[in-house]
Amino acid sequence: MATVSGTLDVNAIRRDFPLLERQSHGHRLSYLDSGASSLPPHAVVEAMATYYETTHANVHRGVYETAEEATRLYEDARRTVGRFLGASHPTREIAFTKNTTEAINLLAHSWGGANLGEGDVVVLSIMEHHANIVPWQMLAAAKGIELRWLGLTDELRLDLDGLDEALDGAKLLSITAMSNVLGTINPIGDLARAAHDAGALIHVDGAQAVPHLPTDVVASELDFLSFSGHKMLGPTGIGVLYGKAELLAAMPPFLGGGGMILDVRTDRFTAAEAPQRFEAGTPPIAEAVGLAEAVRYIDSIGITSIRAHELELTSYALDALDGVANGHLTVHGPPAGPDRGGVLSITLDDVHAHDVAQILDSVGVCVRPGHHCAKPLMRHLGVQATARASFGLYNGTDDVDALVEGLEQATTLFG
């Protein structure tokens, strides 16, 4: 049985996730890839199916009953997501995008395009996902902005020693709240204050953190926050850019088209207010309905309980992995603790990550091999690839035990 503690009843939770009923290669499925994409509970799938079968219509223009209902569901989703983040003005501060990547591209293109020029500085960290690197590099190539990089300590935490120097004269600090490779949780509230003291704004990549840690954009004083629906029990195809109301209101549009305008003439257009200004074309309506249901599901369990459960599971896993492969196994990340999320990037000295993942697959354990879209970090770690196990609320100690058993098999096969 899976329960690790009194924190969560994992067996009861698993019954909400139909995909966990299937077997893989004759084994119970141990899904340890929530960092890549989480599984949706039945309630999310049902909410989207119900929407399509009883309500579907395009939003914001139809005057018939179902169109009005669809519009209300879509705008309710905006409020639900905004409240989940502690936003002060959900209807003006939540822009729906395709995913985190698009949210950051929106920010770089729109805010960066309007506010950054030759020599302006954006500060990143070496632990960023490519989604929070490449859009800024594209801006650097187009406009000559300068990128500065925060490094890591020996324990693979953010090195705060260089922070003030990096922020000196900077316009933006764009940084992850939790590394998708190391599990390192960054002190975003402190980082926000440091950025503001230096006269810079802060954007936080919340793709890994929002699904697993309590988030409060007001208490943490965040200017921008981006994340994806499909990593937080919701559907693919929807992401969020949160921005303070006055910041979003001052930003130019991103993509042009229907839905983002007030008026169009042959010689000009007038953009709609934010956030509609950033939502050109038919938005992901069913996905918004699904995301709102995912938020309600998380709320019903409690994000604090989810975090406590995943912290216990991470401690259990780090202890269990300690004995594997006679010292030839490395988990790249800080020790278990309050600044450590449920992401375990594993390398074995003599077995490549792809082979590790392949052998784990044969016993029903789903992990992700590769560079995890964080090549600057991989170069810093001096590894080409890791096999990454990442937890969700439906994982238990039995999943960790299956992981350990599979790793031992890999060691034996390649030993």
Next chain:
Amino acid sequence: MADLEELYREIILDHYRSPRNRGELTDEAALRAEGFNPLCGDEILITLHVDHGVLSDIKISGQGCSISQSSASLMSAAVKGKSLDEVRQIIATFKTLMTVHEAQLEDGDAEPEAVDLRKLGELAALQGVVKFPMRIKCATLGWNTLTQCLDDASL
């Protein structure tokens, strides 16, 4: 587990642990080509000599998983000392092995007709890879890089 054992045959593990023709030819006459698998970060550098239409020497360096490394090692052993015509034939036969089996998996259980596994010798050990579509790119990385190397030199 049966499929897994077919994938990780002893020959493959042997070539992974003790890769043949490992290294780099650094003289100016050596032909060079680099290959990358952007999905997983595997990389390979092939350097080779061609003398009078014969692939007289080949060295492989880079890093990657057991499938990409052993496939490159097996390839180097198979092509070294062969005429360029024979090398092209071996490449074609190996690629057919990868694709025929792929098509066969989709169509059902028809016997492959195009590839005579006996011709492949040790290379036939890689046929288990095709049951793992994500790994075919690993197995073909070295071969595509060798092809690139010969094409670049118009050989």
